[in-house]
Amino acid sequence: MVTITIKDVAALAGVSVATTSRVLSGNPATSADARSRVQAAVAELDYRPNAQARALRSTRTHAIGLLVPDVRNPFFADLAHTVEQAALVHGFVTLLGNANERKDQQDRYLDNLIARRVDGIIVAPLGDGSGSIRSVVGREIPAVFIDRTIEGIDLPSVTTDSDTGIREAVDHLAALGHTRIGYIAGPQSTSTGRERYASFVRAAGDRGLSLDPALIVFGDFQPESGSAAVRTLLALNEPPTALLVADSPMAFGAIGAIQKLGLRIGTDVALVSFDDIDWLALLDPPVSVIAHSVADMGRIAVDMLRTVIDGGTPESVRLPSRLIIRGSSATPVDPSRSR
Amino acid sequence: MVTITIKDVAALAGVSVATTSRVLSGNPATSADARSRVQAAVAELDYRPNAQARALRSTRTHAIGLLVPDVRNPFFADLAHTVEQAALVHGFVTLLGNANERKDQQDRYLDNLIARRVDGIIVAPLGDGSGSIRSVVGREIPAVFIDRTIEGIDLPSVTTDSDTGIREAVDHLAALGHTRIGYIAGPQSTSTGRERYASFVRAAGDRGLSLDPALIVFGDFQPESGSAAVRTLLALNEPPTALLVADSPMAFGAIGAIQKLGLRIGTDVALVSFDDIDWLALLDPPVSVIAHSVADMGRIAVDMLRTVIDGGTPESVRLPSRLIIRGSSATPVDPSRSR
DNA sequence: CATCAGCTTGGAAACGTTTCCACTTGACGC
DNA sequence: GCGTCAAGTGGAAACGTTTCCAAGCTGATG
The missing domain is CATH 3.40.50.2300 (Response regulator)
Structure with a gap:
């Protein structure tokens, strides 16, 4: 498994690692010359930045976690689809977890999302407020409830x-x-x-x-x-x-x-x-x-989560049923x- | 967002960072005393290792990517479910991506999976062999096709x-x-x-x-x-x-x-x-x-991917339909x- | 002609881990 | 009592980025 790092790109482009990084992350403090040489090098080497290293340094992963109780339930499959599309629009990639209507699997996925340092979590929870959901709240990880809530856990929610x-x-x-x-x-x-x-x-x-x-x-x-x-x-x-x-x-x-x-x-x-x-x-x-409305629910959840990520405290939303x-x-x- | 690192754990446990790391990753070269003190500190601090840093150093993420063309298609929802369960058994967490039957979204997710350095990728592909799928092969990232294949891209596959x-x-x-x-x-x-x-x-x-x-x-x-x-x-x-x-x-x-x-x-x-x-x-x-059989397909794909990850070259499998x-x-x- | 602002640049530190290497300790065999 | 060994430990380097900081260069200003 060949590994190409930013150093290789910098060397090929004839600029420093710092400048290469600036070009790659769209920092405006770069010359047109540097930009074009770096881009050429990136293309030639088919370079892909290492997301781990990037996130480690910048504490932003541009990923959100979505945890549903059961992907095979068409309602949640739809929900996964709308959340994912809404997130993509705002530059977030969605990590979808499936708790399988089991608390242990929910905890396992939550732990994993915490460990991966996702920028935020949307969860249709099950069980009481014990287990890993408590860690999410304790760490003040941006999170919202979707469809379901948990009593005693104070998170913004979008429900029916x-x-x-x-x-x-x-x-x-x-x-x-x-x-x-x-x-x-x-x-x-x-x-x-x-x-x-x-x-x-x-x-x-x-x-x-x-x-x-x-x-x-x-x-x-x-x-x-x-x-x-x-x-x-x-x-x-x-x-x-x-x-x-x-x-x-x-x-x-x-x-x-x-x-x-x-x-x-x-x-x-x-x-x-x-x-x-x-x-x-x-x-x-x-x-x-x-x-x-599944579509509204997904879209609103993503909007609410973005608000939380940006430091706000959105109002919970209750959608009508008919x-x-x-x-x-x-x-x-x-x-x-x-x- | 409070951040607790291994240093905090080490300090509380009264051992070095190195020893703490060994305890956490199950390295046998640790004393019972060290183990119990580290575990106590972990519990007290509700410490979660940073997966980014861990993966950066160890080049193993314990994650696999699964890319399906459409989660709302019950066949793929089922497939996602079985793959995920099979992967979980072997200690892998599954990152599920939904290409929405669109090549650009497929490429976007593939790029993302590459950037996240997942240990392997299972993909039900669409389109020809252009775009990011070529990068996957070029980097020799362990990958298998499921359900669908792409002509000219030589990856093990499980199909019907x-x-x-x-x-x-x-x-x-x-x-x-x-x-x-x-x-x-x-x-x-x-x-x-x-x-x-x-x-x-x-x-x-x-x-x-x-x-x-x-x-x-x-x-x-x-x-x-x-x-x-x-x-x-x-x-x-x-x-x-x-x-x-x-x-x-x-x-x-x-x-x-x-x-x-x-x-x-x-x-x-x-x-x-x-x-x-x-x-x-x-x-x-x-x-x-x-x-x-969706169940067979998912299980076999995971087994095949594990073989590839471990350096093997599994035979492609064709399942019967009736x-x-x-x-x-x-x-x-x-x-x-x-x- | 010296000074300065503004732009661009590179070196190096930092992010949180794992792992290499060297070291101490105590037990053991002779 | 000495050398040998295994077990346990800690310091420090390394992983691949981003970002702070200092510095170089250009052209304009007084």
Whole structure:
């Protein structure tokens, strides 16, 4: 592995290392002559500055870390994409880490991002405020929360207000005659899991719908838990006539399980899912969803992080969510089946 | 941003910087006493070694770069996940880059990975052998191709043999009575786009099916091009009775377009897609796919890269593909409609 | 003609590690 | 009791940059 350093470039260009460095980093105190000779040498040697050495000296890496709980969840894949594109515009490269919905892996990546001295971190966290997230705060490393937060950790955040969307969904289902709505909740170890759960309970209570605890099943945001929840819920003596699912991977599992039971969403059981994932609209019938804007979320997170990096303290942002009605929740409850 | 260095740790532990370094990097030439005192100091100060400085000196970063063309394509999201998990097992952290199917962004990320001096690079490349990929090879940076390759760039690779799966699909469709199969091809600037196209032409020719050039439309592996292709193909005077699609995002677009035309896959037009993406099985009817193993591909790529890093020269691997028949291609051609 | 400002330049220190080398210490075999 | 050896240690060089500082040069100014 051949190594070309700034010294080689300087020698070939016939100038000092200092001048070469100035040319490379765009320092204006350079002559046109020096600039052109250095650039020629760089091209000839295919020289690439060593980012480690550069960062070591200048304490700036031009990199940000993005830590998501699960890249395979299309919501987070989208988020990764928008964050990355937004960061690129501002000259930051994104190091994407995948916590795999596991606290130990999250800590491992956080440690790594700290060790790499990234300029800032955007994290959709899981777990409580223990572990490496505490080190991030302790070192005053610029960081923002995205999508999720951690109670007791005071960082700026951009999140979704689940209340509006979930209330719309509950009202909509109630208007169709549903009185027993099953709720497939996310893990209560995540802020989104807790919030959406609270929103649902509040909305259902306000509407006077059944709050039978058997109607609420807790999953882990992964497909298999969605399937299991459906099997549990539809086996009840008084099964729900509608389902609300807290994220799209669980909705995926839920829909698969419903099909396997020989039932049809929309007609046999209404279904609404959180997250407007594109393929949900392709199903037959298309699935009603509670949508929130991934694009805004990514862009805002990057802007907020840049503010923190520059020494500011941005306000946290809460984005709205709203119901999109499709075929999976368009049919009024069949009175012969209700009760 | 408080900075704690190894000197602080050494001072607190009452040993030299050299000894501290040895303890931290697990060098056996240390006394139990030194080890425990250093560890106590590390814990007390919440010290994290500076990865830049460490890498600068030791020329090992324990990081690998993974460059995919599009994280939002579930196939690559899965791939990212498996590569990352496999790398983690061997102590490597993965820096994930997203080329966004654009050569300039691919080059930008490659430059960045080179500059960061990652220990190795796994890349699903696009474009020809120009640009930064040449620098990677020129510097003899350990690298392997995954999924795709570039002609003229001699790197070990793990790819899918599209021939078997596509031949099975064509045979299967022909057996159902289809004589005019439409093919929605990937971009010819990618090796997978070219290969799958060639496999299709060969298989269709061998089976004596129509090779009408109008039946082949070239897309760009993105959903919109799949929709556009469907609109073109189904507007032909003699439209195809079956469609074969070269990747799942285009299949997504294609299916949406078919629905919008008021047609049903399976009955009105048969459809088979490359890539076994989970939600394709949830559609009604479920979509037949040509599957290949993402898990194997990721694991093998990491193993191959490790071999290269250790100075070896692994053999390239070609994984098989195979047809999975589902409802979207289960109905024989209606003789009243054919011709 | 001396002085000065402004531009450009090079030497050298610094960033935080790892690792080479030399040194001390105590145990061991003879 | 002496030489030999292994284990543990610390000082200092090195990794490849950036940046501070001092200094050289040019042309203009008084």
